[in-house]
Amino acid sequence: MKDKIVHILKQYWGYDRFRPLQKEIILSVLDGKDTLTLLPTGGGKSICFQVPALALGGLCVVVSPLIALMKDQVENLKKRKIKAVALYSGMSKREIELIINNCLFDPEYRFLYLSPERLKTDLFRVNLPKMPVSMIAVDEAHCISQWGYDFRPPYLEIAEIRKFFPKVPVLALTATATPEVVKDIQQKLLFRQENLFQKSFKRDNLTYYVVKEEDKYGRMLRIMQQYPGTGIVYVRNRRKTKEIADFLKQNNISSDYYHAGLESSVRDRKQHEWMQGKIRVIVSNNAFGMGIDKPDVRFVIHLDIPDTLEAYFQEAGRGGRDEQAAVAVMLFDDNDVLELKQNFELSFPPIQTIRRIYHDLCTHYAIAMGAGEGLSFPFDLEELSKEFNIKAIELYNVMGFLEKTGIVFLSEEFNKPSMLHFRIAGNEFENFQTSHSKYEEFTKMLLRSYSGLFTGYVKINEKEIAKRSGIGEQEVKQQLEQLQKMQIVEYHPCIRLPHIIFLQNRIKEEYLYFEEAVYLTRKKVAKERLKAVLRFVNGHEVCRSQMLLTYFGETKSAACEQCDVCLKMHKLNLFNKEFETIELAIKNGMKEKKEMKDLAFDLSKQFQEEKVMMVMRWLLDQDKL
Numbered sequence: 001m002k003d004k005i006v007h008i009l010k011q012y013w014g015y016d017r018f019r020p021l022q023k024e025i026i027l028s029v030l031d032g033k034d035t036l037t038l039l040p041t042g043g044g045k046s047i048c049f050q051v052p053a054l055a056l057g058g059l060c061v062v063v064s065p066l067i068a069l070m071k072d073q074v075e076n077l078k079k080r081k082i083k084a085v086a087l088y089s090g091m092s093k094r095e096i097e098l099i100i101n102n103c104l105f106d107p108e109y110r111f112l113y114l115s116p117e118r119l120k121t122d123l124f125r126v127n128l129p130k131m132p133v134s135m136i137a138v139d140e141a142h143c144i145s146q147w148g149y150d151f152r153p154p155y156l157e158i159a160e161i162r163k164f165f166p167k168v169p170v171l172a173l174t175a176t177a178t179p180e181v182v183k184d185i186q187q188k189l190l191f192r193q194e195n196l197f198q199k200s201f202k203r204d205n206l207t208y209y210v211v212k213e214e215d216k217y218g219r220m221l222r223i224m225q226q227y228p229g230t231g232i233v234y235v236r237n238r239r240k241t242k243e244i245a246d247f248l249k250q251n252n253i254s255s256d257y258y259h260a261g262l263e264s265s266v267r268d269r270k271q272h273e274w275m276q277g278k279i280r281v282i283v284s285n286n287a288f289g290m291g292i293d294k295p296d297v298r299f300v301i302h303l304d305i306p307d308t309l310e311a312y313f314q315e316a317g318r319g320g321r322d323e324q325a326a327v328a329v330m331l332f333d334d335n336d337v338l339e340l341k342q343n344f345e346l347s348f349p350p351i352q353t354i355r356r357i358y359h360d361l362c363t364h365y366a367i368a369m370g371a372g373e374g375l376s377f378p379f380d381l382e383e384l385s386k387e388f389n390i391k392a393i394e395l396y397n398v399m400g401f402l403e404k405t406g407i408v409f410l411s412e413e414f415n416k417p418s419m420l421h422f423r424i425a426g427n428e429f430e431n432f433q434t435s436h437s438k439y440e441e442f443t444k445m446l447l448r449s450y451s452g453l454f455t456g457y458v459k460i461n462e463k464e465i466a467k468r469s470g471i472g473e474q475e476v477k478q479q480l481e482q483l484q485k486m487q488i489v490e491y492h493p494c495i496r497l498p499h500i501i502f503l504q505n506r507i508k509e510e511y512l513y514f515e516e517a518v519y520l521t522r523k524k525v526a527k528e529r530l531k532a533v534l535r536f537v538n539g540h541e542v543c544r545s546q547m548l549l550t551y552f553g554e555t556k557s558a559a560c561e562q563c564d565v566c567l568k569m570h571k572l573n574l575f576n577k578e579f580e581t582i583e584l585a586i587k588n589g590m591k592e593k594k595e596m597k598d599l600a601f602d603l604s605k606q607f608q609e610e611k612v613m614m615v616m617r618w619l620l621d622q623d624k625l
Contacts, residue, residue, distance in 0.1 A: 001030055001055065008054050009047070012080045019044045025197045026052045029135060029169050034191040036141070037173045038182065038198040041317035045173045046073060049137035052171070053110060054082070058134030059103055061161075062113045065140055065152055067411070068260075070113040077111060084111035085456070087118045089409045089501045093374075094490050095457050098421065100127050102456065107132070116143070116154035117409050117503060119161060121374075129164040136165070138189065141172035142310070145184035146518075147525055148177070149308045153406045159190045175317075176310040179553040201313070201552050205320045208544035209329045209564045210537055216303055216331040217244075221251055223329055224281065229298030230274070233283040234315055236304040244303070245283045255281040258288045263496075265417075265461075286311065295322035302330040305340050305537060308529045309551050312536075332537060344530050347397045348523050351516070353390075355509040357398045358407070360388045362506050372502040379410060379500040399500075405512060409501045416495040419457040420450070420480065423487060432488060442479055443488075445469050457490070540565060541617040569614070582607055582615045 005026055009015050018026075021037075022044055028035045029052040039045050053060030064070050070086045077084040083106070085099045103112050104127060112131075118124050136158070142148035144155040162170070172185055186194050213219045224231065233248075235241060241257035248255035256270050256279045274282045275294055282288060286306075300319040306312040312330070320326025361367075364387065365377050385392040402408045424432060433440045445468055450458045462480075466473040480491040536547050544563035549555075559566055582603070589599040596616065603612045 001027070005030075005051050005055050008051050012054070012082065013047070018047070021197055021199050022047055022051075025171070026055075028195065028197065029171050030055060032167065032169050033195050034170045034186075034189070034193070035172070036182065036186055036191070036194075036196045037171065038177055038196065039173070039175060040199060040201050040203070041175045041314045045139070045175070048173060049135070049171050050077070050111070053135055053137070056134040058132040059109060060111050060135050060137060061128075061131075061133055062111060062137045062139060063116055063119070063155070063158055064113060065116060065143055065150075065155075067115060069139075070115070074111070074113060082111070083109045084113065085109065086113035087124070088113075088115035089117045089411055089503075092490070092492060093123075095419070095421075095492075096123060098456060100124070103131050116152055116157065117406075117501075119157040120154060120406070120503065128161060133165050133168055135168055136161070136170045138170060138172040139174075141174045141185050141189075142177045142181050144172075144188045145177075145181045146521065147180040147184055149310045149526075149529055151404065151522070153404055156188065159188060162190055176313055176552065178551065182553070200557075201549055201554060202545065202557055203317065203320065204560070205323050205325050206316070207325070207327045207560065207562045208316065208548070209327060210539075210544065211329065211331050211564065212333060213331045214333055216333070217247060219331055220301055220303065221248075221253075223299060223301060223327070224248075224253055227299045227327060229280075229296060230277065230294070231281050231297060231299040231301065232288070232315075232318060233281060233301045233303060234288075234306075235283065235285060238285055240303075241283045241285060245281075248281055248283070253281055254279055255283060258282055258284040260285075286315065293321065294318075296324070297321065298324075298326050300326070300328045302328075305330065305332050305336050305533060307340070307343065307533070309532050309536060309548065310529075312533070313548055313552075330537070337534070337537065340530070340533065343393075344526065346393055347400070347526065348519075349394055349398050349401065351519060353394070354398050354401050355512050357388060357390065357395065358402060358512055359509040361402075361408070361500070365500075365502075367502060367506045369508070370505050372506045373504055374502065376411075376499045376501045378495075378497040380497055407502070407504045407507075407512070409503055411499040411501060416492075417459045418462060418494045419490075419492040420446070420453060420460045421457045421490040422447075422453045423490060425454045429488075436486075439479070439483065439488075442469060443483075457492075462494075540568065541614050578607070578611070579615060582612060583619065586612075586616060586619060 002023070005023070006017075009018065021039065025035060025037050025048045029049070037045060037048055039048075049060060049062065062070075062073075067086075067088050070088065074084045074086045085102060087096060087099055099112075100123070103109050114124075138144070138155075138158055140150070143150050143152040144158070145151065158170075162168075170189055170191070172189055174185070177185065182196060186196075211219065220233065233244060235244060238259040238261055241259050245255045245257035256273065258267060258270050260267075262270070270279070270282070271288075273279045297319045300316050302312070302315070306315065316328035319328055362372070364384065365375070367375065381392050381395060385395045388395065390398070399408070399410050403410060422429070433443060446465070447453060449465065449468060450460060452458050462473050462476045465476045469476065477493065480489065483489045484491045532551055536544070539547055543559035543561075543566050545560040546557055549557045561570070585603055585606070586599065589602065594602070600609070600612055600616065
């Protein structure tokens with residue numbers, strides 16, 4: 001089997017050897033064991049389920065909450081001549097039925113990607129047991145844990161489908177998980193026994209700096225001058241992405257901006273130009289980077305404080321994947337800290353507000369009581385916030401909580417491309433062309449331009465079709481709509497707004513399930529994550545790398561000796577024998593049950609007071625006192 005997986009790796013990916021831990025993880029899955037994989041960003045998680053799936057044969061079901069990442073992986077597999085499809089909220093019933101039929105009856109389909117919400121639908125549940133499932137992969141597995149930073153209740157449905165495939169191994173994957181989350185993932189997924197493969201989060205080539213700075217733009221320019229090469233700048237909102245990209249251009253730095261609100265073709269172009277080195281710096285919110293494997297990123301700059309250390313670690317970790325030196329710099333000021341705290345409060349709207357907004361949504365979309373399951377509507381955040389008399393940020397956070405109940409889903413498909421599928425084929429299609437000569441040339445042109453139209457839904461571009469057919473874009477759309485009315489094709493025009501999908505029939509808002517204890521637990525967990533971020537930002541005594549590693553359960557790592565904290569401690573000569581001497585003196589003093597302030601005063605007669613206080617704070621942060 002070892003030879004087989006190496007052959008698969010070479011055949012489809014062109015690699016001669018696996019990265020550290022990949023082979024061990026793959027062999028664990030092939031041995032039929034439930035396996036949890038904890039690999040940092042850029043550690044090659046997708047290979048860990050794609051290779052064993054091909055070795056096992058049959059169909060691999062991949063559960064992922066990230067639609068954009070699902071699409072990217074499906075496209076990448078198709079480029080390697082591996083059949084793969086994706087199911088996610090917002091697709092039409094016809095699209096879903098076609099994909100399910102392909103997985104049921106075409107043995108060449110090897111991967112079925114699903115959003116967790118799909119697991120709950122009757123159509124999927126009825127057909128799943130008939131599928132030749134050989135393994136189940138759960139990406140972003142921290143989403144299943146109530147202690148995780150992105151808990152998604154539909155993930156709990158994964159354990160329910162295991163009963164259909166009792167002998168099929170589950171491979172859970174995540175890039176960030178605390179020890180609590182690691183344990184919880186395995187329990188929630190009903191692992192037959194605990195089985196964790198974890199690569200250290202330590203990145204020796206990546207240096208972390210956290211700098212309090214009033215002139216963040218000026219400091220950003222100096223960083224880019226100091227570190228040649230390509231980079232990423234992360235900010236919190238979309239407006240600032242363009243603002244900062246324009247500022248960089250004015251200062252002769254090749255840059256562009258990226259966010260989920262751009263048309264998919266525009267996003268693809270910007271991403272491609274950055275990947276190819278035509279653009280030096282990409283400025284983005286957190287929409288950028290998922291599934292991107294650009295090895296030579298030399299700097300990652302955060303101009304806003306991320307909400308969680310998990311998010312920061314993933315984003316910073318996009319630097320230096322080629323194992324060459326890179327820096328992750330967070331620039332902040334007092335307003336950023338205040339904004340972070342305010343965002344936390346806004347992210348937990350009162351339960352009564354959540355219930356009211358659910359009622360307003362149902363009224364706005366004319367959803368009758370006891371109806372609505374599966375219905376999808378455009379969702380304009382700004383317009384609805386005005387109509388419901390609520391701030392846009394509050395409405396966004398309310399939607400997050402409604403999603404957590406599993407009653408609605410807000411699709412991030414801001415620009416879903418147009419899709420086309422031919423419903424008839426063979427003699428039936430030839431008869432149609434003969435009897436409807438008006439459409440013969442147009443349908444032939446479509447078939448010449450796009451392959452796979454008879455077997456599935458294919459992305460199309462109406463502008464390109466208009467050029468090739470010599471008619472106007474509007475006429476192209478009219479002809480496609482007419483062919484749909486005649487039941488010759490299924491045509492779904494481009495969607496330019498997010499969509500809200502009602503996953504369950506409407507209920508009275510007072511019955512909307514919100515257990516106060518669960519609500520308060522989620523808030524408590526989020527508050528602890530906020531405190532961890534603030535400790536990281538304000539920490540001046542503990543190595544940045546050690547702080548991050550301790551948060552993720554690695555408590556015995558050595559200081560990096562190159563972050564801003566370590567450099568400061570070097571200046572104070574604390575990376576030498578004196579540190580150990582002060583540490584021993586403090587511990588001996590604590591044995592005598594002296595008060596900390598009294599002990600600090602006594603030791604300041606023997607050592608420099610700032611050094612004593614720094615060592616004390618370091619010992620407290622490391623739970624050594």
